[in-house]
Amino acid sequence: MDIKQKYDKYVNLYFINKMEDVVIDHAEGSTVYATDGKEYIDCFAGIAVNNAGHRNPKVIQAAKDQMDKLVHCCAYVYYSEPPAILAEKLAQITPGKLDKTFFSNSGAEAIEGALRVAKQFTGNYEIIALQCSFHGRTNATLSVTGNRKRKFKGGPFLPGIAFAPAPYCYRCPFELKRESCNLKCARYLRDVIDFQTSGSVAAFIAEPVMGEGGIIVPPEDYFKEIKKVLDEFNILLITDEVQSGFGRTGKLFAIEHYGVEPDIMTMAKGIADGFPLGAFITRDEIASSFKPGDHLSTFGGNPVSCAAAIANIDFLVDEKIPEKALEKGNRFMQNVKDKLMKKYDLIGDVRGKGLMIGVELIKDKEKTPASAEAGKVRNLCREKGLLIGVGGVLGNVLRIQPPLVIEERQLDKVIDILDDAFSKLEE
Numbered sequence: 001m002d003i004k005q006k007y008d009k010y011v012n013l014y015f016i017n018k019m020e021d022v023v024i025d026h027a028e029g030s031t032v033y034a035t036d037g038k039e040y041i042d043c044f045a046g047i048a049v050n051n052a053g054h055r056n057p058k059v060i061q062a063a064k065d066q067m068d069k070l071v072h073c074c075a076y077v078y079y080s081e082p083p084a085i086l087a088e089k090l091a092q093i094t095p096g097k098l099d100k101t102f103f104s105n106s107g108a109e110a111i112e113g114a115l116r117v118a119k120q121f122t123g124n125y126e127i128i129a130l131q132c133s134f135h136g137r138t139n140a141t142l143s144v145t146g147n148r149k150r151k152f153k154g155g156p157f158l159p160g161i162a163f164a165p166a167p168y169c170y171r172c173p174f175e176l177k178r179e180s181c182n183l184k185c186a187r188y189l190r191d192v193i194d195f196q197t198s199g200s201v202a203a204f205i206a207e208p209v210m211g212e213g214g215i216i217v218p219p220e221d222y223f224k225e226i227k228k229v230l231d232e233f234n235i236l237l238i239t240d241e242v243q244s245g246f247g248r249t250g251k252l253f254a255i256e257h258y259g260v261e262p263d264i265m266t267m268a269k270g271i272a273d274g275f276p277l278g279a280f281i282t283r284d285e286i287a288s289s290f291k292p293g294d295h296l297s298t299f300g301g302n303p304v305s306c307a308a309a310i311a312n313i314d315f316l317v318d319e320k321i322p323e324k325a326l327e328k329g330n331r332f333m334q335n336v337k338d339k340l341m342k343k344y345d346l347i348g349d350v351r352g353k354g355l356m357i358g359v360e361l362i363k364d365k366e367k368t369p370a371s372a373e374a375g376k377v378r379n380l381c382r383e384k385g386l387l388i389g390v391g392g393v394l395g396n397v398l399r400i401q402p403p404l405v406i407e408e409r410q411l412d413k414v415i416d417i418l419d420d421a422f423s424k425l426e427e
């Protein structure tokens with residue numbers, strides 16, 4: 001049996017529509033190499049993970065050095081250096097007064113912890129999330145995920161969850177125009193509190209740029225408006241930076257684009273350039289509502305992952321990777337608009353921040369989602385040596401989320417490959 005056959009026989013893939021037809025052997029920077037010798041420009045980074053590039057030499061060296069010393073001890077039983085240094089670093093680079101970190105292994109676990117601490121701090125149990133959101137695959141995180149397709153048959157979900165309209169301007173839930181909407185989606189939060197909850201709301205959770213929902217970028221003043229309402233009702237703001245964090249959007253954390261301070265922030269994916277690690281950070285007054293016995297993780301804060309994360313963050317900061325990602329992303333989006341959108345009616349919208357970019361495909365002027373076409377574009381790209389993602393609540397958004405170290409010449413090639421794919425599709 002070859003690798004694919006073994007995979008199909010022994011790996012549980014029943015929940016996957018179709019695997020990408022690539023057997024990856026190794027990867028470096030923004031390039032992935034398959035076992036058959038084929039090279040791919042990686043514009044998906046293992047679902048927006050390898051921000052500092054595949055096998056970033058500094059990250060790898062730090063992980064190797066740590067492996068020679070200590071691989072595991074449990075960060076909540078014994079002291080060791082890597083979690084201490086990483087927690088200090090996270091307190092320094094996250095906005096405002098966030099200064100106490102809990103380490104987990106994944107994004108979903110980080111969010112589980114964040115929800116729990118919010119409940120314990122406020123003494124309230126209700127949570128408000130956004131329609132079109134995605135926060136993970138555990139029961140609590142699915143409960144706050146605003147997408148039927150992800151939740152199908154996974155219930156019963158947690159009680160006390162309400163959903164506010166997504167700031168999805170291209171498909172505005174109120175069918176308004178951005179110029180004159182006066183941020184109705186944000187102001188509507190008050191209605192959600194008044195008419196969908198009992199008033200015992202612990203937290204509002206949102207992705208500052210929504211990833212799985214289709215790279216939905218909230219309008220500039222969205223979070224300021226949201227925060228006004230939250231402050232009025234003493235509701236905590238949890239920003240889920242699992243996908244948007246660590247430079248992806250052109251700032252270390254996407255909420256920094258919006259000028260508000262979250263009370264709790266969750267992270268994973270780009271935190272350690274591919275080593276498994278998640279975290280949530282909050283203010284000491286909130287963190288201290290956990291009492292002995294309330295929380296723990298065996299593997300969370302693994303020394304090797306933490307050592308990798310420290311080197312990863314140093315690299316991102318020292319090399320000004322977020323700033324560079326912003327420039328590259330802006331140029332790329334302009335190129336998509338100038339070179340592709342004008343040529344292909346299939347492209348309905350191009351949006352994003354930094355290198356978190358979505359290209360939404362439509363069949364007609366009524367914006368009928370072109371989801372089958374999105375899948376075909378992905379396949380055509382792969383054949384030409386480019387890996388991209390497809391997502392969105394309607395399954396019609398091409399996701400361009402490469403390692404942030406991708407070179408301009410590679411991004412130019414991505415435009416050429418997309419051009420070729422769209423023209424083949426039109427044939």
Ligand SMILES: Cc1ncc(COP(=O)(O)O)c(C=O)c1O
Pocket residue numbers: 047106107108109111134135136137207211212240241242243244268269
């Ligand atoms: C915004 C967001 N939150 C949470 C998660 C869940 O993270 P994990 O898969 O590490 O549990 C994801 C994963 O895609 C995500 O995009």
